[in-house]
Amino acid sequence: MLVVTRRPNEKITFPALGITVHVLDVANHRARVGIEAPPEVKVFRSEVCPASACLPDPAQGYKAHHARANAISKATLAVHLAKKQCEAGRLADADATLETALHALEALGSTAPSRPAAQRYRMLIVEDDANERELLAGFMGMNGCECATAADGVDALDYLESGELPDAVLLDMAMPRLDGPETLRRIRNDRRFGGLRVFSVSSTSPADLNVPEGVGGFDGWFPKPLNPRRLWDVLQTALRSPATAN
DSSP: OOHHHHHHHHEEEEEETTTTEEEEEEETTTTEEEEETTTTSSSOOOTTSOHHHHSOOOOHHHHHHHHHHHHHHHHHHHHHHHHHHHHHHHHHHHHHHHHHHHHHHHHHHHHHHHOOOOOOOOOEEEOOOOHHHHHHHHHHTTTEEEEEESSSSHHHHHHHHOOOOOOOOOOOSSSSOOOOHHHHHHHHHHHTTOEEEEEEEESSSSOOOOOOOTTSSSSSSEESSOHHHHHHHHHHHHHSSSOOOO
16 A cells, blocks of 8 residues: 655656546545546545445456457467468368458457557558568558558659658668669659658668668668567657658
């Protein structure tokens, strides 16, 4: 138990819970307090709701946990089984097993607690490896981004010229038809794309390719193999700051 002494107009804050207790006044051996809490946190007086009645039903918590654990287990087993089926050449069976995995993941989503909506960013992912391109788009999508994809610099420039600019471009370096350095050069030399944030995603350092970072170059560089958590953290920080002309 935490015991504190507070004067009127002072407060007690629980930052991890988003709860603040304001001491409004003290008179006749009584303290009047105000409580600020998130909408999902219910606050009761003990005489209105006894402690035993206000506690969440442990059975409901167990059921939710059990449903999530089952969904994760089912999806994991299905993916491993589908891999074995593919290796054995049983592609039709593998396809059916992957359907089971997808249904399990959908069930997992329905049992997950809701989260506050985050700001949505629009990304253009330029990568010639189709699997890597779609995996990166999937990861960014799970973080709330709307993703468009391009297989090389030619496709990327066509996309940029045809519609509204994205918030950022993730650009591979080694690509057919039009590589990363030349794609970047054309973006920076086109006034229509002023202020567009472009990040290098490559196993080769921009310095080795004689491509600058900062004004006239990349806004940042993410080396392969990618660290997804770092990529998302850096992108969020960059996109929250005002754009500057390149």
